[in-house]
């Protein structure tokens with residue numbers, strides 16, 4: 001089992017939202033050191049966190065962080081974004097942006113940190129997916145999270161024999177900046193962080209942090225109109 005107590009953790013996007021809640025909860029559970037990344041490291045406010053500047057889509061930035069955080073044993077790929085592009089009407093570069101941030105970003109960070117975690121005796125990778133990995137919401141964000149889910153499933157197989165356990169987190173709306181304009185029931189980031197870290201500490205392959213995620217996953221095995229009732233009309 002993965003112990004958070006006395007571990008050294010890096011949380012991407014650790015200055016706000018779910019990432020900030022993860023940083024708080026990691027310290028509550030006794031982590032020895034927590035690196036919290038942000039594009040502007042001055043926005044990292046936890047007094048004990050080690051702020052690092054990171055742009056996940058920039059290979060040089062990722063390499064710089066991996067060169068500084070050489071004692072990491074647990075990597076949390078939390079940073080993500082929803083650019084809100086339209087498949088049919090937005091410039092293709094805008095459509096690609098969610099893939100760059102949410103699929104290639106975590107991949108770059110994982111590639112940089114796998115050798116670090118191995119050198120430190122093995123550890124854990126937590127990737128933050130979404131309920132929208134399994135339910136298309138009309139734009140590229142869902143595609144990026146579906147692709148990340150698949151990436152996680154492949155990496156879990158490849159990293160297991162290398163001493164790195166991989167957990168994927170699925171959650172629907174959480175009350176953060178990302179959903180500020182959405183009027184719908186939302187989980188609290190603190191509850192999502194606790195569920196995610198329970199999953200890390202029990203070496204769970206998957207954490208489904210709310211009823212919506214559990215419902216969407218179970219509906220995948222049924223008729224497609226269960227997920228897209230507008231098709232039944």
Ligand SMILES: NC(=O)c1ccc[n+]([C@@H]2O[C@H](COP(=O)([O-])OP(=O)(O)OC[C@H]3O[C@@H](n4cnc5c(N)ncnc54)[C@H](OP(=O)(O)O)[C@@H]3O)[C@@H](O)[C@H]2O)c1
Pocket residue numbers: 012013014015016017018019037038039040043054055056057078079080081101105128129130131171172173174175176177178179
């Ligand atoms: N909120 C939800 O309803 C929800 C539901 C399911 C999954 N998620 C996922 O949960 C994760 C955290 O989201 P959140 O709700 O906490 O959103 P948020 O409050 O908008 O925070 C997003 C975080 O990601 C970082 N980030 C975004 N683009 C980045 C980039 N290119 N390079 C480096 N860091 C970047 C941001 O860093 P800066 O501070 O530098 O901007 C920020 O810390 C994301 O992966 C999101 O897709 C969220």
